[in-house]
Amino acid sequence: MGDETESELEQNDGQRFDRLPSTPDERTVEGRVSREEVLEYFEDRFGIPRDTFDDHTFWEKGAGKIWIYAGEAPTPVKIESIGMTCLRTRQEHWKPTTDFVQRFGKYADECVIELEREEARKFAAGEDQDIERWEGDWGYLIAAHEVGAGPAGRPDEDGEAVEGGDLEPLGVGLYLHGELRSLVPKGRRRDL
Amino acid sequence: MEPLERYRPIIDDFDAFLEACERPLGNAVRINTIKASVERTLEALDQEAVGYEQADWNPRVLRLETDSPGSTWTSFHGFTHGQEEVSAVPPVVLDPQPGERVWDCCAAPGGKATQIAALMDDEGTVVANDSNLGRISALRFNAERLGATSLAVTNEDARNYSLQRFSFDEFDRTLVDAPCSCEGTIRKNPDALEDWSEDHLASVSGIQKGILRRAIQATREGGTVVYSTCTFAPEENEAVVQHALEEENCRVVDFDLDLEYAPGLTEWEGDEYDSSLEKAARIYPHHNDTGGFFVAKLEVTA
Numbered sequence: 001m002g003d004e005t006e007s008e009l010e011q012n013d014g015q016r017f018d019r020l021p022s023t024p025d026e027r028t029v030e031g032r033v034s035r036e037e038v039l040e041y042f043e044d045r046f047g048i049p050r051d052t053f054d055d056h057t058f059w060e061k062g063a064g065k066i067w068i069y070a071g072e073a074p075t076p077v078k079i080e081s082i083g084m085t086c087l088r089t090r091q092e093h094w095k096p097t098t099d100f101v102q103r104f105g106k107y108a109d110e111c112v113i114e115l116e117r118e119e120a121r122k123f124a125a126g127e128d129q130d131i132e133r134w135e136g137d138w139g140y141l142i143a144a145h146e147v148g149a150g151p152a153g154r155p156d157e158d159g160e161a162v163e164g165g166d167l168e169p170l171g172v173g174l175y176l177h178g179e180l181r182s183l184v185p186k187g188r189r190r191d192l
Numbered sequence: 193m194e195p196l197e198r199y200r201p202i203i204d205d206f207d208a209f210l211e212a213c214e215r216p217l218g219n220a221v222r223i224n225t226i227k228a229s230v231e232r233t234l235e236a237l238d239q240e241a242v243g244y245e246q247a248d249w250n251p252r253v254l255r256l257e258t259d260s261p262g263s264t265w266t267s268f269h270g271f272t273h274g275q276e277e278v279s280a281v282p283p284v285v286l287d288p289q290p291g292e293r294v295w296d297c298c299a300a301p302g303g304k305a306t307q308i309a310a311l312m313d314d315e316g317t318v319v320a321n322d323s324n325l326g327r328i329s330a331l332r333f334n335a336e337r338l339g340a341t342s343l344a345v346t347n348e349d350a351r352n353y354s355l356q357r358f359s360f361d362e363f364d365r366t367l368v369d370a371p372c373s374c375e376g377t378i379r380k381n382p383d384a385l386e387d388w389s390e391d392h393l394a395s396v397s398g399i400q401k402g403i404l405r406r407a408i409q410a411t412r413e414g415g416t417v418v419y420s421t422c423t424f425a426p427e428e429n430e431a432v433v434q435h436a437l438e439e440e441n442c443r444v445v446d447f448d449l450d451l452e453y454a455p456g457l458t459e460w461e462g463d464e465y466d467s468s469l470e471k472a473a474r475i476y477p478h479h480n481d482t483g484g485f486f487v488a489k490l491e492v493t494a
Contacts, residue, residue, distance in 0.1 A: 055315065056341060068341055069341060069342075069344070070314060070315060070316075070317075070341040070342040071316065071317030071318065071319075071341075071342045071343070071344055072293070072317045072358065072359055072360060073317075073344060073357075073358060073359065074357075074358065074359045077357055077358075078357060079344055079345065079346055079357060080328055080332065080345040080346055080347050081332050081335070081344065081345040082344050082345075083340075083341040083342070083343065083344070084335065084336045084339070084340070084341055085336065097336075099336040099337060099339065102227070102269060102270060102339060103226075103227070103270075103339035103341070124268050147236045147239070147265050147269065148228065148232040148233065148235040148236035148239065148271075168269055170268075170269075187333065188268075188337065190262070190263055190267070190268045191263060192263060192264070192265060192268060
């Protein structure tokens with residue numbers, strides 16, 4: 001779409017949840033991303049397969065705050081919250097949330113940095129730390145560590161939670177110049 | 193403990209009951225199967241050398257041997273959620289199924305609503321409502337920490353709740369975990385009985401009746417409504433269900449629960465209740481070394 005049509009689009013309404021359009025062509029609100037772009041981002045950046053989200057819809061409330069929801073709702077809907085926040089768009093680099101990464105990060109196989117026990121402890125406490133060994137992309141990474149049994153040691157009866165890799169995601173980190181900054185929000189930090 | 197004296201005639205081994213009420217409660221957590229299986233959670237606790245005892249009646253409820261259950265890896269990852277053992281009973285009695293539409297009408301801070309979502313494998317719609325805006329933030333925080341994507345949060349008075357905002361007009365199941373005088377939480381909160389008075393009972397029971405009636409109206413025929421409180425007062429328990437039986441289309445039904453409990457009352461201080469109220473459960477602190485709870489299961493009829 002060109003710039004002329006862009007200006008005819010509606011403005012975002014921060015008081016309600018709007019379901020994301022399927023593709024950029026179906027967009028009616030200025031600056032709003034599409035489901036397609038969200039799936040593409042999770043796949044391109046973190047290698048999370050698109051079909052992970054077949055049973056979920058994506059919503060925007062407030063400029064660039066994207067929510068993921070498994071239930072039923074009409075669009076738009078005025079409600080306190082819907083599913084969980086998953087992504088910040090409308091900024092140069094999109095940023096997934098800690099809670100989303102803890103829930104869905106196990107399906108990722110790219111941009112996942114594995115932390116040792118002590119590093120994981122610092123990360124959970126919200127500390128930044130120098131980590132020289134990362135050779136992947138800079139930017140937002142999923143920090144993960146081993147906890148409990150690996151997949152081979154886990155039985156399958158308790159649903160989807162037993163699938164995925166053997167690493168458990170801790171949250172989102174920002175990796176720049178050899179430093180991993182913990183982006184765990186204050187209320188979620190723990191001294192372990 | 194003075195207000196509890198009124199229950200001497202209805203509680204077996206009343207002295208054991210009073211003694212249990214004076215003992216503090218340990219730390220219980222529920223395993224959040226949205227994030228991890230029971231087996232993996234136990235393994236993670238073993239790795240951390242945190243001791244636990246699994247509840248006989250529910251493998252997803254653990255008594256933790258630690259003073260800071262929030263400072264564990266399982267808590268950080270949302271594998272576990274601090275929740276009193278008996279507080280995990282109502283969602284189990286509600287028995288929600290994946291894909292259903294379920295209403296938790298007094299949901300904050302969200303322990304039971306997220307338990308409902310977990311029992312549904314996080315598939316379907318759980319509408320978690322609370323009338324108190326201040327408590328909504330705790331509800332939202334817990335829902336996100338525990339990874340419940342099937343949960344939608346609303347802030348309304350449950351007594352005149354409207355489903356207009358949704359694309360459906362009735363629920364399959366509803367949990368009414370009503371605001372109450374909280375006598376059963378005395379072991380967690382020694383101040384629970386400070387504001388106790390018969391006037392207070394009368395005023396909360398009015399609110400409870402209104403919420404339970406609306407819950408039955410909002411649930412489909414053949415659907416399930418569970419009414420629960422953490423109090424012993426018959427005015428807030430059997431009398432509220434009795435009122436619903438008289439005013440709405442519903443009946444009390446049986447349920448299985450592998451915990452020790454006493455049956456619901458059919459009579460209290462001169463008032464008679466329907467004989468089906470015996471199917472309700474009165475869980476006392478000395479029965480299973482827990483807090484106190486009342487649970488009744490209703491089926492919505494034509």
